[in-house]
Amino acid sequence: MGPVLRHWKEPEVGKHSSGFLIVLVALFVLFQAAGALAADVTVFAAASLTDSLNDVGTAWKQKTGHSTVFAFAASSTLAKQIEASAYADVFISADTQWMDYLDEAALIRRDTRTDLLGNHLVLIAPKTSRIELKIAPRFQLAAALGDGRLAVADPDSVPAGIYARTALTNLGVWNSVADHLARGENVRAALAYVSRGEAPLGIVYTTDAMADPAVRIVGTFPENTHPPIVYLVALTKEAKPLAGDFLAFLRGPEASTIFAKAGFAVLAERK
Secondary structure: OOOHHHHOOOOHHHHOHHHHHHHHHHHHHHHHHHHHHHOOEEEEEEHHHHHHHHHHHHHHHHHHOOOEEEEEEOHHHHHHHHHHOOOOOEEEEOOHHHHHHHHHOOOEOHHHOEEEEEEOEEEEEEOOOOOOOOOOOOOOHHHHHOOOOEEEEOOOOOHHHHHHHHHHHHOOOHHHHOOOEEEEOOHHHHHHHHHOOOOOEEEEEHHHHHHOOOEEEEEEOOHHHOOOEEEEEEEEOOOOOHHHHHHHHHOOHHHHHHHHHOOOEEOOOOO
16 A cells, blocks of 8 residues: 555645644644743744653753743744744744844844754654665655655745755755655654655654654765754743743753753753
8 A cells, every 4th residue: 555645735734834834823822821821931942852842841840840831833933923922931943044033033032042952854764664765966866755755844934844955955856856745834744744654755853753663764964965953042032030040951961961862962051
């Protein structure tokens, strides 16, 4: 039986996603409002940080007794939501662009902005797949897809998708697959397409692949094919005072251990 996406048609949300996704996240945040107000610190973070940050939140509560509530989505969507509301105390972006966006709008505290983590970009397949590919200039990605689609986060706005498009463009294969994408609203959605066997291949971060036993890494994209993958953190302009303590914890040894175990490169550590 072929992949579920063999005759899959890209939905309208994949083609015109920005406004629709902002509405979705707005509804999500409104639904969370009571919890956000009750929590000591509210964190908006890139979807690829879901598992690690939940563990960090647990560790912080065990140490301090203070609570956190997390909203995970594409950095682009979360930045737009912060622009439209004041629910977040901390923003963690998977690229510089969306932190710059809020910085230029004077919506973060510039003096708290820090490069927090690094990551790598990988090509993945379902665990049971026999696909083997060596990532190199003009490698046969389109042929390996066959009638299937390449799962990526939306390359028009989501950091993981932008990195993927840049890498594939530099390798000379983007044009051969650009019309054969399964676009996810964030990197975890792209991961899910491959994990469920709905797409034969996908591009995600190393840490996403490590978090899902149903996928395997086919290859890692050379670092010279895309800009460095850097996660940035900052307090928002309206952050509660306690958010500074959580930021210090994020940059400290306990959180660093959690991030490193998940496969992130720790860029900022304060002991």
